[in-house]
Structure formats: structure tokens, C-alpha cells
Amino acid sequence: MSETTSRVLQLLGLLQSRRVWTSDELAERLVVTTRSVRRDVERLRDLGYPVHASKGHGGGYQLGAGAALPPLLLDPDEAVAMAVCLRLAAGGTIAGVGESALRALSKLDQVMPSRLRSQVAAVHDSTVSLASSSDTPVAPDVLMTLARACRDHEHVTADYVDIRGNATHRRLEPYQLVTTGRRWYLLAYDRDKSDWRSLRLDRMADVRAAGSTFTPREAPDAATYVQRAISSSPYPYVARVRFHAPQSVVAQHFSPASVSIEPDGPDACVVTTGADDPERMVFYFATVGCDFEVLEPEDVVRAVETVSVRLQRSVSR
Structure with a gap:
């Protein structure tokens, strides 16, 4: 591998590891000039990676999302962790994910070195999963919408059916997702009830990001709150x-x-x-x-x- 190719791959790894890098920071990490950084960024763009550049305070280079998904650069630990997670997802509680997880796993397994493949196999052979008793798996789009809203502090709206069968419309500030292994829950602040709520994702429908953001409140510990809610309140x-x-x-x-x-x-x-x-x-x-x-x-x-x-x-x- 040429020195330039190796440096471009290293640059890609840096851009994937953090949201924004300045040219000076990248030059220092790669031990090159900022001019070389600009040339390597152009090489990544030619390969299909959408690298955005912004000026001013807080600006720099940022790896964005493109129309097509370019190859990811994974270190050995990340590759093993991803393969293990894909094996678990193949039998998980998210609707429609099992088949997709198997396809992704087969692609990853094909290019993994034998030593990493053996590590994944060791974890798989030493683990047994109890069959999930959930007959209402969570829709992937619900999970992803809520995960992004938690990350970006974005308001969401959703229709919800409680344990007694009452249908309501909720305006929420989502904070964190919690899984017990067989079910997914959301810790959120209900804007209409002015109180915290634990909501089961399989009872949510028409989940939409509102497009507006909120200032995070001081929230209770998500795991503790959800545990108490599901162990007693129903x-x-x-x-x-x-x-x-x-x-x-x-x-x-x-x-x-x-x-x-x-x-x-x-x-x-x-x-x-x-x-x-x-x-x-x-x-x-x-x-x-x-x-x-x-x-x-x-x-x-x-x-x-x-x-x-x-x-x-x-x-x-």
C-alpha cells in the first residue's frame, strides 16, 4: 500500500471517529501540511465520500451522509463488535431486522481476517439466547426515529395505546431508549401531562419528528425509572x-x-x-x-x- 493511500485511509478513519475536525488538527494527526490534508480530502470525495467543509468558529471538515453508502473503515475491535451485534440482531425483537442482519453479517464475514472471524465464532459458540416471547416486535423506523430524536433533542409526536387499551396522542421530549432484552421502552417528558413517562415502543404508532428542538431537562436515571415503571405501575x-x-x-x-x-x-x-x-x-x-x-x-x-x-x-x- 502506498504512503498516500495509507494516509487517505487514516484520514477516513479520523473523519468517521469524530463529528468535526479542523484542517490544523488533521494535519497534526497525519503529520502533514494542511495543503496535503486538502488534497487527501479531494481524493476521498472522488471515491464517493461526502466530506463537507465549513468556515468560521466551530467549522472544519465533516463526513456527511451521501446518496449511496460508501465503505466503512473499521479497526479490528470495531469489526468484532459489529459482527457480534449482527448475530444478536438476527434473532432480536426489531421487526424485519433479522434477514437484513444476516445479509450484513455475511458481507462482513467474507472480508474479515481469519483471526477476527475466530473471535466472533468463539463469542457465538459460547452464547445461547432465550427465544423472545414478544409477539409485537418494534418497527425499525420507530426505533430509528426515536434514537435520532434522543440524540438531537428533537420533539416527537406519537399515537400511544396504554395497558388498559386507551388510545392517546402524545407530544414528547424523548431522552433515552431502554431495552430489557424482550421489549424496548422510551423515557420521555410528556409535554401535555408535564411529567416523565415510560412508553413501550411496540405500543407506539405514527411516530414523527416535529422538526423543533428542546433544551434538555434534568432527567431521572432512565434504567431505574423504566425498571420501577414496568415492575409495579401496570x-x-x-x-x-x-x-x-x-x-x-x-x-x-x-x-x-x-x-x-x-x-x-x-x-x-x-x-x-x-x-x-x-x-x-x-x-x-x-x-x-x-x-x-x-x-x-x-x-x-x-x-x-x-x-x-x-x-x-x-x-x-
Whole structure:
């Protein structure tokens, strides 16, 4: 490979790694003059890469999006990471992505060196995925629209159907996407309700970017907010239970997406979770295998007493 070709590839890698570079910064990184940088930029443009140049404060060279997708320059770690993600996406919960992911993976696998291909194979052979139970995968255009809106702080509008089947129209400030593995959620500020909301993407339709931007608010932690929302708010019974065991022990018996666990001293913790039936909830608490006490609500406290009497009667017979 000639020195010029090697330098052009290095320039492409720099432009792909950051949004804007000044000519002086590029010249310093490539150890050339700014005149050489301009010539190499023209070579990239001749190859089909849309390199934009802007003047003034904050200006510089920027790699833009073109009519066609030119080749990407990936370092070894990036190539392995992309191949692993494509394998996972082939069996994911985004509608229509599986076949596209397989096609992209086959193209990447064809040009990867054998040592990198073996690394990807090692990860794949050592990993097993549980089949997704979601029968309502997320449309790719919904996911991409919301991802861009989160990145650019852009208002969006969407139709939404809540857990009770109520249809509403939402005006949102999207902040972050959260996935549990089988479902996608959006943490957003609802402009009409003046409050934060956790929204399931598979219940959203006609998602559109409004074209206007917003100033980011101080937002709650997205993962924590969504976890609490999906572990309790959809259910009629929400219980707080103190387990007389360390948090690390109790957490092994619950799905992270189904409960919220807070330490209560070195040898106890408080679990918050929801359910449709308080008696079934009590049986589930008992399977943890340690002493517990229901702090609230009274419906679940009474369910403990009811279940206890029923079990005692079954022993006395």
C-alpha cells in the first residue's frame, strides 16, 4: 500500500471517529501540511465520500451522509463488535431486522481476517439466547426515529395505546431508549401531562419528528425509572416487602425487570414489585427461601394471613 493511500485511509478513519475536525488538527494527526490534508480530502470525495467543509468558529471538515453508502473503515475491535451485534440482531425483537442482519453479517464475514472471524465464532459458540416471547416486535423506523430524536433533542409526536387499551396522542421530549432484552421502552417528558413517562415502543404508532428542538431537562436515571415503571405501575397490587437476607441473595430469585430492590442494612433488603393477584404474589415471595414481612399494602398483608391459614389446614389433615 502506498504512503498516500495509507494516509487517505487514516484520514477516513479520523473523519468517521469524530463529528468535526479542523484542517490544523488533521494535519497534526497525519503529520502533514494542511495543503496535503486538502488534497487527501479531494481524493476521498472522488471515491464517493461526502466530506463537507465549513468556515468560521466551530467549522472544519465533516463526513456527511451521501446518496449511496460508501465503505466503512473499521479497526479490528470495531469489526468484532459489529459482527457480534449482527448475530444478536438476527434473532432480536426489531421487526424485519433479522434477514437484513444476516445479509450484513455475511458481507462482513467474507472480508474479515481469519483471526477476527475466530473471535466472533468463539463469542457465538459460547452464547445461547432465550427465544423472545414478544409477539409485537418494534418497527425499525420507530426505533430509528426515536434514537435520532434522543440524540438531537428533537420533539416527537406519537399515537400511544396504554395497558388498559386507551388510545392517546402524545407530544414528547424523548431522552433515552431502554431495552430489557424482550421489549424496548422510551423515557420521555410528556409535554401535555408535564411529567416523565415510560412508553413501550411496540405500543407506539405514527411516530414523527416535529422538526423543533428542546433544551434538555434534568432527567431521572432512565434504567431505574423504566425498571420501577414496568415492575409495579401496570399492576393493581404493588407490594413493599422486607426480606431478612442480603440484597445480593434476594436478587438471585427475581428478574431485574420485575422488581426494584433496595438494601435495608447489611442483612436485609426491601423489594417493590407488582402483580394482578395478591395471593400468588405471597407464594412467590415464599419461594425465595428466607423470612419476609409485607410492609404494604393491606391487601397483600391479608393475603399472607389467608395463605398461611390455608397451608396450616393442609398440614393438619
